[in-house]
Amino acid sequence: MGEYEHGQRRHSPAVLEDPLLNKDTAFSAAERASLGLDGLIPPVVESLHEQAARAYMQYGRQPTDLARSIFLSGLQDRNEVLFYRVLSDHLRELLPIVYDPTIAQVIENYSREYRRPRGVYLSIDDPGGIERALRNFGLGAGDVDLIVASDAEQILGIGDWGLGGGAGITAGKLAVYTAAAGIDPARVIPVALDVGTDNEALLNGPFYVGERHARVRGERYDAFIDAYVSTATRLFPQALLHWEDFGPSNARRILERYTGRVPTFNDDMQGTGAIVLAAVLGAMRVTGQRLRDQRVVVFGAGTAGIGIADQLRDAMARDGLDEEEAVRRVWAVDKQGLLTQDVAGLRDFQRPYARPPAETEGWARDEDGGIGLAEVVARVQPTMLLGTSTARGAFTEDVVRSMKAGRPIVFPLSNPTERMEAAPDDLLRWTGGRALVATGVPVEPIPYDGVDHSIAQANNALLYPGVGLGVVVSRARRVSDGMLRAAAEAVAGMVDVSAPGASLLPEVENLRAVSATVAVAVARQAAEEGLARVALDDPVQQVQDAMWQPRYRPSPSGDGGGAES
Numbered sequence: 001m002g003e004y005e006h007g008q009r010r011h012s013p014a015v016l017e018d019p020l021l022n023k024d025t026a027f028s029a030a031e032r033a034s035l036g037l038d039g040l041i042p043p044v045v046e047s048l049h050e051q052a053a054r055a056y057m058q059y060g061r062q063p064t065d066l067a068r069s070i071f072l073s074g075l076q077d078r079n080e081v082l083f084y085r086v087l088s089d090h091l092r093e094l095l096p097i098v099y100d101p102t103i104a105q106v107i108e109n110y111s112r113e114y115r116r117p118r119g120v121y122l123s124i125d126d127p128g129g130i131e132r133a134l135r136n137f138g139l140g141a142g143d144v145d146l147i148v149a150s151d152a153e154q155i156l157g158i159g160d161w162g163l164g165g166g167a168g169i170t171a172g173k174l175a176v177y178t179a180a181a182g183i184d185p186a187r188v189i190p191v192a193l194d195v196g197t198d199n200e201a202l203l204n205g206p207f208y209v210g211e212r213h214a215r216v217r218g219e220r221y222d223a224f225i226d227a228y229v230s231t232a233t234r235l236f237p238q239a240l241l242h243w244e245d246f247g248p249s250n251a252r253r254i255l256e257r258y259t260g261r262v263p264t265f266n267d268d269m270q271g272t273g274a275i276v277l278a279a280v281l282g283a284m285r286v287t288g289q290r291l292r293d294q295r296v297v298v299f300g301a302g303t304a305g306i307g308i309a310d311q312l313r314d315a316m317a318r319d320g321l322d323e324e325e326a327v328r329r330v331w332a333v334d335k336q337g338l339l340t341q342d343v344a345g346l347r348d349f350q351r352p353y354a355r356p357p358a359e360t361e362g363w364a365r366d367e368d369g370g371i372g373l374a375e376v377v378a379r380v381q382p383t384m385l386l387g388t389s390t391a392r393g394a395f396t397e398d399v400v401r402s403m404k405a406g407r408p409i410v411f412p413l414s415n416p417t418e419r420m421e422a423a424p425d426d427l428l429r430w431t432g433g434r435a436l437v438a439t440g441v442p443v444e445p446i447p448y449d450g451v452d453h454s455i456a457q458a459n460n461a462l463l464y465p466g467v468g469l470g471v472v473v474s475r476a477r478r479v480s481d482g483m484l485r486a487a488a489e490a491v492a493g494m495v496d497v498s499a500p501g502a503s504l505l506p507e508v509e510n511l512r513a514v515s516a517t518v519a520v521a522v523a524r525q526a527a528e529e530g531l532a533r534v535a536l537d538d539p540v541q542q543v544q545d546a547m548w549q550p551r552y553r554p555s556p557s558g559d560g561g562g563a564e565s
C-alpha cells in the first residue's frame with residue numbers, strides 16, 4: 001500500500017457530502033480554494049436562484065408523485081438549503097408531495113426505495129444502544145430544538161408501517177416544520193422507534209429494513225419509550241419531544257406520562273384538535289352561531305377523534321357551558337357504533353364521551369347490536385360531523401342529508417385521500433352548496449352554483465409548526481392546553497370568511513405567516529402561564545429572528561457566503 005489505504009482520500013470533500021453544508025455549484029471561487037474543492041465542481045458559479053430553477057425543472061420531469069417525492073428526498077440529501085428554497089418557492093404544489101397525501105406512498109415504499117439513512121433509528125432489541133445512537137448523530141446538549149419520534153403503529157390512516165413508517169413520517173413532519181415555521185434543520189432529529197411491526201407483508205416480504213418481528217407491547221415497550229425519553233431529555237435538555245402516529249393504545253398514555261415533566265406534544269391529538277377547533281371557529285363566524293349550541297358527531301373515536309372532541313369540549317365550556325354539558329354535546333361513534341357506557345372495550349379516553357344507555361332506548365341497532373352512524377345522525381341531528389375513522393365514503397348522502405338543516409359542518413379529516421369519509425364535491429352537491437367543508441388532504445377549489453368553494457385543509461400541518469416555533473422561542477417548560485388554545489385562536493383570527501365560498505382556514509401559501517403568528521401567540525401564552533424560560537420582550541421580533549431561511553451562509557472555513565440568490 002502507498003501513503004493511503006485503498007479508497008481513502010487525502011483531501012476529503014466532506015463538505016460536498018454534508019447536505020447542511022453543501023452548496024454545490026454555488027460555492028464561490030474563494031470557498032472552493034479554501035475548502036479544497038477546486039476542480040471537484042463544474043467551473044460555473046451559480047446563485048441559489050439559478051440552482052433552484054434547475055432543480056424545479058428536473059422535478060417537473062418526474063413521471064409520478066412517488067418519483068417526484070424520491071427526487072425531492074434526493075435533493076434534500078444533497079443540499080438542504082436548495083431543497084427548502086425549492087419547497088418554499090412552490091409550497092402549494094410541493095407540500096402534497098413532501099407531505100400529505102403522497103407521504104403515504106413514500107412510507108408504503110420505504111424499504112423498497114431505500115437509498116440512504118436520515119435521522120436516528122432506535123431498536124427495541126437494543127435499548128442499551130439508545131444513548132450511543134443519539135450521540136452518534138453528532139449534536140451537543142444545546143444544539144437540539146426538536147425531536148420528532150414515531151413508532152408508526154397508525155401512520156396517517158394507513159396503519160402499521162414499521163420502521164419505514166417511523167422514518168418517513170418523522171422526516172416529512174420535520175420538513176414541514178422547517179418550510180412552514182423556519183425550524184432550523186440543523187437543530188432537529190427525526191427518530192424512528194422500531195418496536196417491530198404487525199404488518200405481515202413487510203415481515204415476510206423482501207427488502208424490509210426494520211426488525212423482523214411482531215410489534216412489542218406491554219412492559220418492554222413502556223421501558224423502551226421511557227429509555228428514549230430519559231436519554232433524549234438528558235442529552236438534549238432544551239428539545240421539544242413531538243410524538244407522531246402512535247396507535248390508540250399508546251398515544252394518550254405516553255403523552256399523559258410525560259406531559260408534566262418535559263416539553264412534549266402529541267400532534268395527532270393536540271395539533272389536530274387545535275386546527276379543527278380553528279376551522280370550527282371559522283365556521284361559527286360564517287353561520288353566526290355559538291359554539292355552545294353545536295351538536296357534534298365524531299366518527300372514529302381514536303387518537304385524533306377524541307383529541308378533537310376534547311378541544312371542542314373545552315372551547316364549549318369556555319363559551320359558557322359547564323364541562324358536563326359540553327361533554328354531552330359530543331356523540332362519539334367508533335367501530336362498535338355509538339359509544340355508550342355499556343359498549344364493550346371502551347378505551348379510557350373514550351369513556352367520558354360514552355352516553356348513558358337509557359338515552360338510546362328505541363334507537364335502531366345493527367345486526368351486531370351497535371347503533372350505527374346513520375341512526376346516530378338521524379336521532380341527534382348534529383350541526384357538525386367530523387370524520388377521523390379512516391373509513392372511506394362513510395359519510396353517505398343519506399347521512400349528510402339527515403344532519404340538522406342549515407349549514408352543516410362536515411369535515412372528512414382522514415388521510416390520505418383514499419381514506420376520506422366523503423369527497424368534498426359530493427358534500428357540496430348533496431347540500432346544495434351549503435355544507436361548510438374541511439379536509440385533511442389538500443383539495444382544489446370547487447365551483448358550485450357560480451361560487452368557488454375553497455376547501456380548508458384542516459391538517460395539523462397548519463398548526464404544529466407554529467406551536468413548535470413558539471416553544472423554541474420561549475423555551476417553554478411544557479406545552480399547556482392554554483398554549484394550544486392560543487394557537488387555535490391565532491389561526492382562526494387570520495381568516496376572513498366573509499366572501500361566499502371562503503375557506504375556513506388560511507391558505508397553505510400563507511403557511512409561514514400563519515406559523516409565525518401561531519408562534520407569537522404560543523410564546524406569549526407560555527410566558528403568561530409562567531412556563532417560558534427566556535424573557536419575551538419582543539416576541540414578534542424574537543419569532544422572526546428565530547426563523548431559519550433557505551439561503552446560503554458563509555462556509556465554515558471558506559471566506560464568503562457563496563453565491564447569493
Ligand SMILES: NC(=O)C1=CN([C@@H]2O[C@H](COP(=O)(O)OP(=O)(O)OC[C@H]3O[C@@H](n4cnc5c(N)ncnc54)[C@H](O)[C@@H]3O)[C@@H](O)[C@H]2O)C=CC1
Nearest residue numbers: 156157248300302303304334335389391414415440459460
Ligand atoms: N387532518 C388531520 O390533521 C389528521 C387526520 N388524521 C386522520 O384521522 C384518521 C385516524 O387517525 P388516528 O386517530 O391517528 O387513528 P386511530 O387508530 O387512533 O383512530 C381511528 C379510530 O377510528 C376507528 N375506526 C376504524 N374504522 C372504523 C369504521 N369503519 N367505523 C368507525 N370507526 C372506525 C378505530 O377503531 C379508531 O378508534 C387517519 O386517517 C388520520 O390520517 C389524524 C391526525 C391528523
Ligand SMILES: CC(=O)C(=O)O
Nearest residue numbers: 156157268415459460
Ligand atoms: C395529518 C396527520 O398527522 C395524520 O393524518 O396522522
Ligand SMILES: [Mg+2]
Nearest residue numbers: 156244245268
Ligand atoms: Mg399524524
